[in-house]
Amino acid sequence: MKITVRRDDLVQRLAVVSRAVSTRATVQILSGILLRSAGDDLQLAATDMELSLRTTVPAQIEGDGAVVVPGRRLVELAKLLPSEEVEIEHRPEESVVHVTSGSASYTLHTYNAEDFPRLPELDAVTTFTVDREALLETVNRVARSASRDESRPVLTGILARFEAGKLVMAATDSYRLSVKETELGGQVPELEAIIPARALQELTRIAQSGDEVELGVHENQVVFSVDGIAMTTRRIDGQFPNYRQLLPESFEHELALPRNELLDVVRRAAVMIERTSPLQLRFAEGELTVTARTHEVGESKESLPAPFTGDPLEIGFNADFLRDGLESVTGDEVRFKLISPLRPAVLQGESDDFTYLVMPIRLPG
């Protein structure tokens, strides 16, 4: 098999599939990218067994074949090739590919394409389309609340629920919860799936253009197709927490605060503390004071006016979690809803379609 392809096309498409190349060294072949002839297209594919990415590059191809080439190496060198045209020749009998471009030539050892894992079928079930921007926006608003702790698989996923006219996504690491509802035009089937947050975050990076994303929800997999790229990801098994039950029905206090100002205060205070130590928020008549204190570093204190009335309330939050919340709501004002120092607090922005709930830190003493 001999492939001739434009360098810039190759580089751009390799950059996409390489996001699924496994970074763990345990299974060698997963660090490779599969190249396969398909008429006038060169197919590229990579998978880390959880996520797979496939796309094509227009090419002239002599002969049929498939081969797995070390992924990172190929990506790095493709970027640096001197000529606009690249020739890739696979010599199965030697288990190598020759890459030539202008004056440069390389010989890369390859893996056997038969050893590459079988990727999930793309067209096994019916699919539907969703507005790309609406989908990505929804992911971006909730993804930060997903857990990165692999020992609790369900929480590393984002719950995606499609229902009449809307998409709801929810994510929680058990310390905070983000829920976003997004209006959708067009017809979508009613369905629910827990999708790895990591995969959806990759999707937001990959799906840079196109109006719509095509979705196919299979029994164990979800397929996203956009802009000539197909991404599959496994679905996470299990029961997602019933987040509606976790949202308090009523609050003791609800204050509108200037979002950017509060965000700046929180960012400044966070400089003073360790990643997970608490920020202390003291709400008193007409005022909110944010304090950060550590034995090692020192103390910071800053106040801003706040429409608070009643007995003072002192509550602690993880600075990162609070900052994430303030960053994920939109609008000039944030609505800060509180019950008591040991009960959840809720942040909402200009509209009710997004809710960020955060659990406090119980302060010592």
Place this chain on the structure above:
Amino acid sequence: MIVAHLDLDAFFAAVEELENPELRSKPLIVGGNPHGRGVVATANYEARRFGIHSAMSAAEALRRCPHAVFVTPRHTLYRDYSRAVWAVVREVVPTVERTGLDEGYLDVGEVASDFLAARAVAEAVQTAVRASTSLTCSLGVASCKVVAKVASDRRKPGGIVVVPAGSEAWFLAPFDVRRLPGIGPRAEERLRAAGIETIAALAALDDDGLKRLLPGSVGEMLRDRARGIDPRSLDLAAERISISVENTFERDLTDRERLHDELRRMAGELAKHLHDRGQTARTVTTKLRYADFSIRSRSTSLEVGIDDANRIAELACGLLDRGLHDRPGALRLVGVGVSGLAEYRQLTLIA
């Protein structure tokens, strides 16, 4: 040095009695389920009259005293009381090394120049603690930690025992060796097998005999302690940065289930330490020592601290699996450690 060891009397039980005064006249046991495999954490003095003591199985406690009241521990509550106690103690003696929720060492030398004054300080501490929390405590005052610790246990509840400088060895002499801090079950067994029953007998061992029974530096340290010699100063950085437990197997182990069981047991121990200290940990480390003595460790850090035995166990077992995946082999030792300790607690939405 004049140091006091303070020990709250039947702490968990005393807190439960304060929270629910009608329990005061009844035998009260704080601990696990008596119909399951729970153990006694603390028994009040009423219950102790039936021979019930901490670490006894709750089922046995129930047998000895069928009309006892059993309550499950409420650690959050105990932590709050503990904080209040140590806050008042610090008002009397500013330098304190807390070794648990209910015990710690006080640098009495800082506020008292002799043992007579030290007794007055100990009394002041007792009074202050009782006045502000209604809890009683016992104190041992001595020239070193080990003697102070043994002394605090002599006149419980509500007692003060002062061992003036010079009389340490004489004070320790008659007690059972088991009472000497640092003597574990294995050392005790070896000493008893050699006919050494009292601290005095341990103190009197010559070098050869000591080497035979308790080889290594540990033996010398324990004999020193038995003689009332303990060079440890107060550990003021006692806000410890890590806690770990490990166990060497009699025979190298490959059975994954047994290794997991072992890790789960250790995770339970660590969780108890964390509870006692009112802390959470952000990092869990599993240590593996292979048959060839080489050591590997794997750790994982979480966004927020945990203190739950199951979570620690889950993570520790996952790390063991990862370690054995990277390098298979029989293990002669496994250990679990937690670090990234903090006093505050991130609350969770979902258990």
